Amino acid sequence: MPATRQAPTARLRRLAAELRRLRAESGQTRETIEEKTRINTATLYRIESARVRPQKRTLLALLDLYGVDDEAERERLVGLSRDSRQLxxxxxxxxxxxxxxxxxxxxxxxxxxxxxxxxxxxxxxxxxxxxxxxxxxxxxxxxxxxxxxxxxxxxxxxxxxxxxxxxxxxxxxxxxxxxxxxxxxxxxxxxxxxxxxxxxxxxxxxxxxxxxxxxxxxxxxxxxxxxxxxxxxxxxxxxxxxxxxxxxxxxxxxxxxxxxxxxxxxxxxxxxxxxxxxxxx
CATH class of the missing domain: 3.30.870 (Endonuclease; Chain A)
Known part of the structure; x- marks a missing residue:
């Protein structure tokens, strides 16, 4: 599940921080996430350090794994990703x-x-x-x-x-x-x-x-x-x-x-x- 390389933005940094928090709260490591979703650890690191913007299906897979079920919260994070595109x-x-x-x-x-x-x-x-x-x-x-x-x-x-x-x-x-x-x-x-x-x-x-x-x-x-x-x-x-x-x-x-x-x-x-x-x- 590739991610889209782009210049960092403030919204992308905010999304990265949210995803780091969610992963920590779920108790998952990058290695266990790779085993469960096939999102390799290098890609996840780049997403969590705001170096790339995750594709929508990658983001949804992570939210599923982190147990984010609230639709409003899911839409907020998807919207944050969508709005983080480069100028x-x-x-x-x-x-x-x-x-x-x-x-x-x-x-x-x-x-x-x-x-x-x-x-x-x-x-x-x-x-x-x-x-x-x-x-x-x-x-x-x-x-x-x-x-x-x-x-x-x-x-x-x-x-x-x-x-x-x-x-x-x-x-x-x-x-x-x-x-x-x-x-x-x-x-x-x-x-x-x-x-x-x-x-x-x-x-x-x-x-x-x-x-x-x-x-x-x-x-x-x-x-x-x-x-x-x-x-x-x-x-x-x-x-x-x-x-x-x-x-x-x-x-x-x-x-x-x-x-x-x-x-x-x-x-x-x-x-x-x-x-x-x-x-x-």
């Missing part, structure tokens, strides 16, 4: 995107709040198209024109989350270096700074700059995003470097980055002071 629009861009980035986008699409610190760049959700293009070309000099265009379209789709009725809440803290670095020339940077002033007026966006005079701060090692989810789904942290992206799920890691973000907020200019600084450039 339809993202599948079109899969071949050109690193797996870690796809995973991040999937989680970001389900988050209701982001705390984003950037040390060198304007946050992706707040970038203009021209700024994005310059960043991609500088980071990926061998990228084809089509590849650059595809990545820009992905960035634009991600930015739509800030304009939905139930808009994503973004709290962005940016090092002053990012707004002073002239990416793409004066015209491109002027447009980007004007865009920051515009989005800073949105009720769903909080923007703060850490000024040079703040001195050393705990964000200096690099950028990160803390993603918060509805339905009490556990938070995640995403960090990125030249070697790729990394998702951190451990509670200790999440709490550490929450603490770092609050320290950064305390050292940053207020939103009003931030817009004043941007206007002065």
């Amino acid at each position: 339809d629009w993202l599948q079109h861009y899969e071949p050109g995107l690193p797996a870690a980035y796809q995973t991040y986008i999937s989680f970001e699409s389900e988050a209701n709040r982001l705390q984003n610190y950037e040390s060198s760049y304007i946050p992706g959700l707040l970038q203009t198209e021209a700024y994005t293009q310059e960043v991609i070309r500088s980071m990926r000099p061998s990228e084809t024109d089509e590849g650059v265009h595809q990545r820009i379209k992905v960035r634009r789709r991600r930015q739509e989350a800030l304009h939905k009725d139930a808009a994503l809440s973004l709290w962005a803290v940016i090092d002053e270096a990012a707004i002073r670095r002239t990416v793409g020339g004066e015209a491109v940077m002027r447009e980007q700074l004007d865009h920051l002033l515009k989005v800073a007026e949105s009720p769903s966006v909080t923007l703060q700059i850490i000024p040079y005079h703040a001195g050393a701060h705990p964000g200096m090692p690099g950028a990160f995003v803390v993603m918060e989810f509805p339905h009490d789904d556990p938070a995640l942290v995403y960090t990125e470097s030249t070697s790729g992206g990394l998702l951190l799920e451990g509670q200790a890691d999440v709490e550490r980055y929450r603490w770092i973000f609050q320290r950064l907020v305390a050292q940053a200019l207020s939103p009003a002071e931030t817009t004043k600084l941007i206007r002065s450039l």
Whole structure:
């Protein structure tokens, strides 16, 4: 009974946690489940670690074995599996995107709040198209024109989350270096700074700059995003470097980055002071 490989989502993580709980309560091991259902242990491990989405018949077989007889509960779990599919629009861009980035986008699409610190760049959700293009070309000099265009379209789709009725809440803290670095020339940077002033007026966006005079701060090692989810789904942290992206799920890691973000907020200019600084450039 094969499962469907996909980028993880918050709902898939929730389903995996439910299935782990049900198996533990039933007293079953992965080995005994393989004997009774022919769902091999490797597949079950991938399902329980949210690496794959179970096919419906696999999920129903597990629920039967775990003694889940309540129809409402069965439908809830089947619905959770059905709704855990990867974003339809993202599948079109899969071949050109690193797996870690796809995973991040999937989680970001389900988050209701982001705390984003950037040390060198304007946050992706707040970038203009021209700024994005310059960043991609500088980071990926061998990228084809089509590849650059595809990545820009992905960035634009991600930015739509800030304009939905139930808009994503973004709290962005940016090092002053990012707004002073002239990416793409004066015209491109002027447009980007004007865009920051515009989005800073949105009720769903909080923007703060850490000024040079703040001195050393705990964000200096690099950028990160803390993603918060509805339905009490556990938070995640995403960090990125030249070697790729990394998702951190451990509670200790999440709490550490929450603490770092609050320290950064305390050292940053207020939103009003931030817009004043941007206007002065």
